[in-house]
Structures are given as structure tokens and as C-alpha cells.
Amino acid sequence: MMMPPTMGEMWTTMGSSIASFMFIWAIVRQYCPYEIRRFLEKCTHRVTGHFYPYITISFHEFTGDRLKRSEAYSAIEAYLSSNTSKSAKRLKAEMGKDSTNLVLSMDEFERVTDEFKGAKVWWVLSKTVSPIRTGMSMSYCPEQEKRFYKVSFHKRYRDLITDSYLDHVIREGKEIRVKNRQRKLYTNSPGYKWSSFKQTMWSHIVFEHPATFETMALEPGKKKEIINDLLTFSQSKDFYARIGKAWKRGYLLYGPPGTGKSTMIACMANLLSYDVYDLELTAVKDNTELRKLLIETTGKSIIVIEDIDCSLDLTGQRKKKGEQISGEDYERGKERKEAYNKDQEGNNNNNNNNNNNGGNGNSSKVTLSGLLNFIDGLWSACGGERLVVFTTNYVEKLDPALIRRGRMDKHIELSYCSFEGFKVLAKNYLKLENHQMFDTIQSLIKETKITPADVAENLMPKSPTDDPKRCLCNLIQALQEAKEEEDIAATEEEMK
Numbered sequence: 127m128m129m130p131p132t133m134g135e136m137w138t139t140m141g142s143s144i145a146s147f148m149f150i151w152a153i154v155r156q157y158c159p160y161e162i163r164r165f166l167e168k169c170t171h172r173v174t175g176h177f178y179p180y181i182t183i184s185f186h187e188f189t190g191d192r193l194k195r196s197e198a199y200s201a202i203e204a205y206l207s208s209n210t211s212k213s214a215k216r217l218k219a220e221m222g223k224d225s226t227n228l229v230l231s232m233d234e235f236e237r238v239t240d241e242f243k244g245a246k247v248w249w250v251l252s253k254t255v256s257p258i259r260t261g262m263s264m265s266y267c268p269e270q271e272k273r274f275y276k277v278s279f280h281k282r283y284r285d286l287i288t289d290s291y292l293d294h295v296i297r298e299g300k301e302i303r304v305k306n307r308q309r310k311l312y313t314n315s316p317g318y319k320w321s322s323f324k325q326t327m328w329s330h331i332v333f334e335h336p337a338t339f340e341t342m343a344l345e346p347g348k349k350k351e352i353i354n355d356l357l358t359f360s361q362s363k364d365f366y367a368r369i370g371k372a373w374k375r376g377y378l379l380y381g382p383p384g385t386g387k388s389t390m391i392a393c394m395a396n397l398l399s400y401d402v403y404d405l406e407l408t409a410v411k412d413n414t415e416l417r418k419l420l421i422e423t424t425g426k427s428i429i430v431i432e433d434i435d436c437s438l439d440l441t442g443q444r445k446k447k448g449e450q451i452s453g454e455d456y457e458r459g460k461e462r463k464e465a466y467n468k469d470q471e472g473n474n475n476n477n478n479n480n481n482n483n484g485g486n487g488n489s490s491k492v493t494l495s496g497l498l499n500f501i502d503g504l505w506s507a508c509g510g511e512r513l514v515v516f517t518t519n520y521v522e523k524l525d526p527a528l529i530r531r532g533r534m535d536k537h538i539e540l541s542y543c544s545f546e547g548f549k550v551l552a553k554n555y556l557k558l559e560n561h562q563m564f565d566t567i568q569s570l571i572k573e574t575k576i577t578p579a580d581v582a583e584n585l586m587p588k589s590p591t592d593d594p595k596r597c598l599c600n601l602i603q604a605l606q607e608a609k610e611e612e613d614i615a616a617t618e619e620e621m622k
């Protein structure tokens with residue numbers, strides 16, 4: 127494979143006297159102090175630059191403060207590993223995503239070629255070694271390695287390479303990285319505020335939720351609509367730029383506990399390969415901290431505020447005097463479910479505010495207007511491709527300003543399990559697409575309010591001997607009991 131001659135190679139072609147010079151130069155490189163070496167290198171580059179027809183551009187791994195790896199370097203690394211490493215002879219191997227496969231990339235000082243619209247370019251991964259200035263004597267001075275990719279091309283292709291090829295490499299490299307990256311779930315829980323290098327507001331773990339829209343119990347039409355909406359959003363960068371709107375979209379997921387709101391967020395993240403930022407508002411000190419948290423989020427992410435109604439006193443402005451909310455944190459899970467059911471039965475009308483707006487007793491001073499600014503103010507200027515998702519069990523209690531279209535663009539109700547939903551769960555849990563008991567379940571499920579979470583729980587085998595038939599029987603029994611309870615409640619209501 128033809129490579130462009132390096133400057134050193136050009137010298138050698140110029141005769142044996144130059145070869146001797148190269149020999150001396152090699153010795154100088156080996157034994158001279160760093161400063162002299164750098165000076166001699168600069169002189170050689172200057173002299174050879176006059177008749178060397180190739181241009182080189184370097185991309186360093188770290189720039190400036192060394193804290194942040196250069197995005198361009200990472201993108202080039204991804205591009206070269208997938209595009210040109212096949213032609214490299216010396217490769218290095220690393221464990222890839224999920225630790226299931228090996229990712230090969232070119233090793234140090236390996237050179238590979240690439241072609242773009244008829245122009246040939248040569249890439250090499252190089253490094254320089256320089257002393258770290260620590261104040262120690264030179265003989266004990268530790269050395270610092272600085273890696274960089276260098277691309278070389280003939281000067282006649284200068285415009286093509288700088289205007290189009292490099293853009294193409296970075297764009298494709300970024301796409302490859304997004305596809306291969308380990309996605310993350312970030313939280314802003316207090317207590318994890320320091321990483322080894324710098325202060326960071328978020329802590330993270332690897333995001334590996336298995337939920338997908340395929341496994342989600344939802345009417346097929348609704349599912350398709352949501353998937354289309356999400357895909358359209360993710361492919362609309364140019365559209366948002368054209369209409370002058372920040373590339374973000376708000377989703378409000380509402381419905382009773384156990385209907386799949388949190389599960390749907392995982393499905394969204396898996397569909398679009400986005401990271402998830404789970405924002406715990408009660409842990410945010412004030413609006414300033416909220417802004418900082420947001421500025422630290424990256425693109426291709428979902429920012430989630432779960433149970434927005436219980437996170438903060440967001441409806442405070444509309445509350446009448448004297449209707450102070452309790453200082454206790456609103457309890458999740460079972461208790462909320464019970465409260466929800468009671469609430470729905472109308473037994474708890476007088477205490478609604480007490481039950482639904484807990485959390486105000488903590489020290490958080492985030493306000494409704496702070497949150498609104500967060501959604502459509504400053505944040506809109508921080509680049510794009512972000513979804514913001516609120517979940518709630520009590521949509522009617524949210525301030526209309528918070529959920530108006532433009533802020534929460536799409537309102538999705540997740541409700542009790544339908545027969546279509548049940549069929550998805552039966553396929554997931556029991557690998558059953560049809561069964562003679564399905565007819566009974568269909569007529570019962572139509573008349574009963576049962577959540578997908580409850581259906582799933584009944585379909586789950588409880589012992590190794592539980593077969594699908596037994597699980598379906600369990601579900602029928604649960605449906606019958608739920609129906610009886612609903613009938614009794616309805617009769618009591620009528621008698622009042």
C-alpha cells in the first residue's frame with residue numbers, strides 16, 4: 127500500500143550523506159534533553175516544509191486542562207476502528223459494550239489509509255513523550271504521554287479534506303460511538319458529589335433496563351403513535367433548526383400506579399439509545415442548583431421527573447391560605463397506591479392536598495417558575511436532542527402552566543390493562559399467543575380495573591411447577607375478586 131513519505135523518509139531518499147544525518151538524528155532524538163530535541167525538530171520541519179507536498183493535521187486526545195477527552199479524538203478513534211482497522215496490521219483489542227465482544231482499533235504508530243471522493247489520506251496514531259514539570263531534578267522527572275491522530279494528504283486535496291472529509295469522519299465517528307456506547311442512568315442523589323477529577327452534580331450507573339415497546343402492554347395503535355412520535359423527534363434536527371425551536375420535546379405520562387409510566391421511560395430510552403437523567407427535585411437545593419444540573423446534562427438524553435405532583439409544592443400559587451401541605455415525604459409504592467384508590471373512591475376528598483403534595487417540608491427551594499425556566503428558558507440554549515418527561519398519578523392537580531403544550535408537548539395517559547395489553551403480557555410471561563381461557567379473561571378484563579402491574583404479577587409463575595394454565599387461573603381469580611370489590615363499592619356509592 128502506497129503511504130506518503132514521512133519527512134524522515136524523504137531525507138533518506140536524498141542520498142547516503144543524508145542517511146548518515148538520519149543516523150545522527152536518531153541518536154540525538156534518543157539522548158538529547160527534551161528541549162533541545164524539540165528545537166531541532168522544529169528546525170527540520172521548517173526546512174523540509176518547503177518541498178514536502180503533504181499536509182498533516184493532528185487531533186490531540188486531551189486539550190487544555192487534560193480533564194476532558196477531545197470529542198474529535200474520540201470520534202476519529204471510533205471512525206477508524208470501524209472503517210479502516212481492517213487494513214491495519216497491528217491492532218489493540220478492548221472489551222466492548224456489555225462485555226460481550228472485543229473491539230479492535232489500530233495500535234500506536236500504526237498507519238492506515240482511507241479514501242474520500244478519489245482523495246487518499248493516511249492516518250497514524252502517534253504519541254509524544256514529554257517531561258511533567260514537577261520541580262524535581264531532570265533525571266527523576268516523570269514523563270507524560272500525549273496521544274494524537276495525524277492525518278496526511280496531498281496539498282491538492284486541501285479544500286476537500288478540510289471542508290468535507292473531516293466533517294464526514296467526525297459525524298460518522300459520533301454515530302458509531304452513540305451506537306456502541308454504554309448508556310447511563312444518572313441521578314442527582316445527594317452524597318455522590320465528587321468524582322475523582324472534578325465536581326459533578328450527577329452520579330451514574332450503567333443503564334441496562336430490558337423493557338422495550340415490544341414488551342410493553344399497550345394498545346397497538348397507541349404504541350405505534352408513540353413510537354412514531356419519538357422517532358420523528360429524533361430525526362428532526364434540521365426541522366427544529368429551521369423553525370428556530372430548541373430540539374427538545376416534553377412528555378407527560380399520567381395514570382394510576384402500576385400502569386407502566388416508569389417502564390415507558392425505559393422503553394423510550396432503549397428505542398432512541400438515550401441516556402436517562404433521573405432528576406430528584408426534592409434533592410435540589412434551589413433554582414440555581416437546578417440550572418447547574420441541567421447545564422451538565424448531555425444531548426441524546428431523557429430528563430425525568432417522576433411523581434411531579436409529590437416532588438414539590440408546584441401548585442403553591444393556587445393554594446388558598448391555610449391549606450398548608452404536610453412536611454412528610456410522600457411515600458411511594460404501596461401506600462401511594464392505597465391513597466390513590468381511596469382518592470378515587472371519593473373517601474378522601476378533604477385531605478387531598480395533604481396526601482398529594484408532600485415533600486414541601488424538605489429544604490428544597492425550587493419553585494414552579496424555576497422549573498418552568500428549566501423547561502423552556504436557559505436550557506433551550508444548551509444544545510439539543512433532549513426529552514423531558516414528567517410522570518404523575520394526579521394530572522388534574524398539576525398547574526396548567528407546567529403542562530401546557532409547548533412545555534409538555536405530548537400527554538400520554540397510561541391506564542388499566544386492556545385485553546390487547548393482556549395478550550402482550552401473556553406472550554412475554556407465558557409464551558402464549560392464544561388459549562381457551564383467553565375468552566373468559568377478555569370478558570372479565572373489559573369490566574374490571576386491573577393494572578398491567580397486577581396482571582403481570584398474576585402471570586408470574588410462583589413455583590417451578592406452575593404451568594401457564596395455572597397462571598391464567600390465578601389471573602381469572604384475581605379478576606373475579608377485583609370485579610366483586612368494584613361491584614360492592616358501586617352499590618355502596620349508590621346507597622349513599
Ligand SMILES: Nc1ncnc2c1ncn2[C@@H]1O[C@H](COP(=O)(O)OP(=O)(O)OP(=O)(O)O)[C@@H](O)[C@H]1O
Binds near residue numbers: 518519
Ligand atoms: N404497560 C405495561 N407493560 C408491561 N409491564 C408493565 C406495564 N405496566 C406495568 N408493568 C409492570 O409493572 C411494574 C410496575 O410498573 P411501573 O413502575 O412502570 O408503573 P408506574 O406507572 O410507573 O407506577 P407508579 O405510578 O407507582 O410509579 C413494572 O416493573 C412492569 O413489570
Ligand SMILES: [Mg+2]
Binds near residue numbers: 387388432517
Ligand atoms: Mg413509576
